[in-house]
Amino acid sequence: MRKAFLPFSPPLIGEAEIAEVADTLRSDWITTGPKVKRFESEFAQAVGAPSALAVSSCTAALEVALAALKISPGDSVITTAMTFCSTVHAIERSGATPVLVDIEPDTLNLDPARVRDTIGELTRQSHSRRVRAIIPVHLYGHPCDMDAFFDIASAHDCAIIEDAAHALPAVYKGRTIGSMADTAPVSTLTCFSFYATKNMTTAEGGMLTGASELIDDARIWALHGMSRDAWKRYSSEGSWGYDVVCPGFKCNMTDIQAALGLHQLQRLxxxxxxxxxxxxxxxxxxxxxxxxxxxxxxxxxxxxxxxxxxxxxxxxxxxxxxxxxxxxxxxxxxxxxxxxxxxxxxxxxxxxxxxxxxxxxxxxxxxxxxxxxxxxxxxxxxxxxxxxxxxxxxxxxxxxxxxxxxxxxxxx
Ligand SMILES: Cc1ncc(COP(=O)(O)O)c(C=O)c1O
Missing domain, CATH: 3.90.1150.10 (Aspartate Aminotransferase, domain 1)
Structure with a gap:
């Protein structure tokens, strides 16, 4: 028998990550700044996404995605019964009603056939709330059957928010998870996690990817609803003015986290x-x-x-x-x-x-x-x-x- 306990899932942090974090701490900029910008751009390129927004967690990415899609009380959002609570918490906190659906017996992913039945049933009930989005979770890293979900979403005019907390790097029919926003027939956003146990980590952290206009809206939601972030206000080219256009969250990623992410991404x-x-x-x-x-x-x-x-x-x-x-x-x-x-x-x-x-x-x-x-x-x-x-x-x-x-x- 082993002598030492084998932990379930510790991170793997190298000297390059440690040096980059130290470099950040020695710089004048420790919160959202140039390293976050670089991380967003390198991550978007790695998964083939049109645009990316770095946030404090995948939970935050889900919340911001729902807000950017203007999902609110009176709406319904369909997701799987087999997920981490935060997928459903995000829906609950948006004010929309989460509608849970059962899973496929083999992959344990959200079952598209059951989603089709559920959404059909909800649509037939005249008193029902409108289904505005479906959140497939790529459970354990196995991609969901995205074409089936795109078909359902197109037929019912709703958006897709992929919970890709486990799905980095995962591929669906030759397409990297995170890359489908440009070709999808409906609005599609993808949420990744960089929590300590995940396939790459920034200790805590997440990324939202999607079409540039939606990510621009999400960026405002992620930082108090302010029209200009701190980097734009406090850098040498910046100016102090800003407006607040919505009651946003405070879930931006810091440059300390991005320092880790830049090197983890290279090792992914x-x-x-x-x-x-x-x-x-x-x-x-x-x-x-x-x-x-x-x-x-x-x-x-x-x-x-x-x-x-x-x-x-x-x-x-x-x-x-x-x-x-x-x-x-x-x-x-x-x-x-x-x-x-x-x-x-x-x-x-x-x-x-x-x-x-x-x-x-x-x-x-x-x-x-x-x-x-x-x-x-x-x-x-x-x-x-x-x-x-x-x-x-x-x-x-x-x-x-x-x-x-x-x-x-x-x-x-
Ligand atoms: C399926 C799923 N979605 C969302 C999350 C939330 O991720 P985070 O801890 O980055 O908020 C997790 C976390 O484990 C998860 O497993």
């Missing part, structure tokens, strides 16, 4: 290669067990492998998901669960009177998912330790073996 492709390699080794090792379902990767998908989520075939196992996690922890392997479906969280459960089976696929899959460590800092030995620990736990908990043992005991 190497990080992604390592994540993909670890995922491949896991699938090779776990795919042979009847007790597991390994992650799917559709033929058209380029997976970002933010999370490697193993599913336990509970009917084949004499254990629960929670006991499985405890046994891995005992073997010094950190794991997690992504996510507790939103309709099971007390705020949403109570406010919208949800019961667990309102979203049966999300509810069922939640009970059998385990996220395994998968990050570039892992050594080959770390990966082998995870494989060994999971293999030991499954061997110790096989139902078939137990049935065989019981049967042979009954015969003696």
């Amino acid at each position: 492709s190497a990080f992604h290669q390592r994540r993909s390699e670890i995922a491949r080794r896991y699938t090779e090792a776990f795919g042979v067990f009847d007790e597991f379902t390994t992650p799917v990767e559709r033929s058209w998908a380029g997976h970002a492998w933010h999370l490697y989520v193993l599913r336990l075939n509970l009917h084949e196992l004499a254990t629960t998901r929670d006991q499985f996690i405890t046994e891995l922890q005992r073997r010094k392997i950190g794991t997690s669960v992504h996510f507790i479906p939103v309709h099971l969280l007390s705020y949403y459960r109570d406010k919208y009177r949800y019961s667990p089976d309102d979203f049966p696929t999300a509810n069922r899959e939640f009970q059998r998912i385990v996220s395994l460590p998968c990050y570039p800092r892992m050594s080959d030995e770390d990966v082998a330790d995870v494989i060994q620990a999971v293999t030991e736990v499954v061997h110790a908990n096989r139902r078939r073996k137990q049935v065989a043992v019981q049967a042979s005991a009954a015969c003696t």
Whole structure:
């Protein structure tokens, strides 16, 4: 067994990031300034986006996206039951009503067929609020079926906001996630996360990408609703005047964060290669067990492998998901669960009177998912330790073996 605990997902920060942060701290400009501008432009280029706005988190990107699209009380926004709470919090705080929809049984992504049914039903109800946007979440880094969502959004005249917190770099039918705003038939904005565990990090941080006019509006929403940012007001060419045109948020990114982001972005492709390699080794090792379902990767998908989520075939196992996690922890392997479906969280459960089976696929899959460590800092030995620990736990908990043992005991 390992000596040291293997943490679930620590960041990988190099000397170049540290030097760039120090350089920023020694400069006269530590908040939103030249490094943020450079980071926005290099990020937009990396994902093929027309324009990018750096913000303080993906949550902020979602909030600003909803505001820029003028989504407000009286509107509805559709999203998945299987996501982190902040996707739905952003809708809730905009004043619009979140409408949760169940997931596909294989990718666990928002199910377009169910979205089509739900939006059709809401449109038929004459008293219903208007659906203004759909938020597909590229769960774990596997892209959603975007063409299906674009079709639905075009038919119902609503926008698409991609929650791409996990999807850097992910590819849908040859198109990088973040690059579709120019070709999409409806307004499309994409929200990325640079939280510490994500595929690249600025400690906390996020990016909103989309068409230039929408990003220009979002930029105003992200900084108090002011018509000119501080860099424009306080730099040598700037002047002090500004107007306030809306009750904006305060969620701009700082140059300290951008200093980290500039170097992390350069390493993203190497990080992604390592994540993909670890995922491949896991699938090779776990795919042979009847007790597991390994992650799917559709033929058209380029997976970002933010999370490697193993599913336990509970009917084949004499254990629960929670006991499985405890046994891995005992073997010094950190794991997690992504996510507790939103309709099971007390705020949403109570406010919208949800019961667990309102979203049966999300509810069922939640009970059998385990996220395994998968990050570039892992050594080959770390990966082998995870494989060994999971293999030991499954061997110790096989139902078939137990049935065989019981049967042979009954015969003696
Ligand atoms: C699917 C999803 N959306 C949004 C977020 C929010 O990201 P942030 O922490 O950058 O606000 C997360 C965070 O983990 C997430 O997993």
